[in-house]
Amino acid sequence: xxxxxxxxxxxxxxxxxxxxxxxxxxxxxxxxxxxxxxxxxxxxxxxxxxxxxxxxxxxxxxxxxxxxxxxxxxxxxxxxxxxxxxxxxxxxxxxxxxxxxxxxxxxxxxxxxxxxxxxxxxxxxxxxxxxxxxxxxxxxxxxxxxxxxxxxxxxxxxxxxxxxxxxxxxxxxxxxxxxxxxxxxxxxxxxxxxxxxxxxxxxxxxxxxxxxxxxxxxxxxxxxxxxxxxxxxxxxxxxxxxxxxxxxxxxxxxxxxxxxxxxxxxxxxxxxxxxxxxxxxxxxxxxxxxxxxxxxxxxxxxxxxxxxxxxxxxxxxxxxxxxxxxxxxxxxxxxxxxxxxxxxxxxxx
Numbered sequence: 172x173x174x175x176x177x178x179x180x181x182x183x184x185x186x187x188x189x190x191x192x193x194x195x196x197x198x199x200x201x202x203x204x205x206x207x208x209x210x211x212x213x214x215x216x217x218x219x220x221x222x223x224x225x226x227x228x229x230x231x232x233x234x235x236x237x238x239x240x241x242x243x244x245x246x247x248x249x250x251x252x253x254x255x256x257x258x259x260x261x262x263x264x265x266x267x268x269x270x271x272x273x274x275x276x277x278x279x280x281x282x283x284x285x286x287x288x289x290x291x292x293x294x295x296x297x298x299x300x301x302x303x304x305x306x307x308x309x310x311x312x313x314x315x316x317x318x319x320x321x322x323x324x325x326x327x328x329x330x331x332x333x334x335x336x337x338x339x340x341x342x343x344x345x346x347x348x349x350x351x352x353x354x355x356x357x358x359x360x361x362x363x364x365x366x367x368x369x370x371x372x373x374x375x376x377x378x379x380x381x382x383x384x385x386x387x388x389x390x391x392x393x394x395x396x397x398x399x400x401x402x403x404x405x406x407x408x409x410x411x412x413x414x415x416x417x418x419x420x421x422x423x424x425x426x427x428x429x430x431x432x433x434x435x436x437x438x439x440x441x442x443x444x445x446x447x448x449x450x451x452x453x454x455x456x457x458x459x460x461x462x463x464x465x466x467x468x469x470x471x472x473x474x475x476x477x478x479x480x481x482x483x484x485x486x487x488x489x490x491x492x493x494x495x496x497x498x499x500x501x502x503x504x505x506x507x508x509x510x511x512x513x514x515x516x517x518x519x520x
Contacts, residue, residue, distance in 0.1 A: 175256035177267040179206040182438035213419040244270040320505040330500035338424040356435030370453035444470040
């Protein structure tokens with residue numbers, strides 16, 4: 172079979188790489204498209220992924236966001252009409268869902284945040300999500316229902332992760348310092364709450380005042396967030412107290428060698444939790460089931476108000492094991508089983 176995967180956000184790149192590899196081992200051919208936004212294209216290039224970059228992101232304006240989604244679906248159409256895939260899948264690409272619906276291509280939709288807006292009048296064939304998701308909220312959105320897998324989506328690729336210490340040399344970081352990795356909020360996402368931005372600024376202000384702490388801030392948007400960081404903390408950036416990577420870096424390597432992680436989004440928080448790194452969430456949108464689960468398990472700390480920044484965040488050296496637990500991903504195996512079961516039961520088999 173020919174399968175189309177669309178990567179429209181940077182976290183989708185590491186998630187789909189092992190899935191793509193498994194599909195190709197089973198004899199399927201895979202077409203990968205990417206969107207030129209949030210370092211998605213750069214990360215795909217970093218991982219040497221064969222892909223075609225089509226379309227971009229149109230900012231936080233709701234009208235432009237909607238119009239841009241339909242425009243990207245049209246931009247994708249010539250390639251997809253030429254390739255004629257039998258099946259499509261994504262982790263929330265609306266352009267893929269729209270075009271697949273128009274071309275009658277069955278879609279498998281992965282997601283791990285039940286409060287994301289589903290497209291009206293379009294029902295993907297199958298939904299796949301973590302088992303902690305409240306199925307009753309979203310099961311009716313899919314023609315063949317919602318199926319779940321154990322653990323987190325990040326477990327798909329973290330299970331085979333092997334750290335590369337060269338990232339410390341690349342970023343000119345002394346291993347004896349306390350390393351804090353920070354990811355700003357997703358200011359252009361429809362679920363963004365401006366309160367997250369205040370928590371981000373307070374966290375950076377706090378940690379720049381702590382001796383022996385170095386901050387690596389990974390911006391989501393090269394056009395605005397990078398400029399904001401340099402303009403707001405020029406001295407800290409000039410002195411090297413704050414490091415803003417000039418090129419894409421392997422997020423898992425950065426997290427593994429960090430002593431703490433602070434993020435305004437979901438993926439980096441969950442990657443840190445999966446690797447056992449202390450992690451603090453400054454996300455102030457509606458909290459999803461996955462983050463609630465991690466919080467209850469003590470693997471994630473929610474920073475809910477300004478006062479929490481200095482009372483809850485602990486900038487200390489962590490005792491890092493020799494390496495993460497490497498092995499077969501139970502999560503990946505279950506996802507591939509669900510895909511195989513769908514193919515066997517559908518008209519595509």
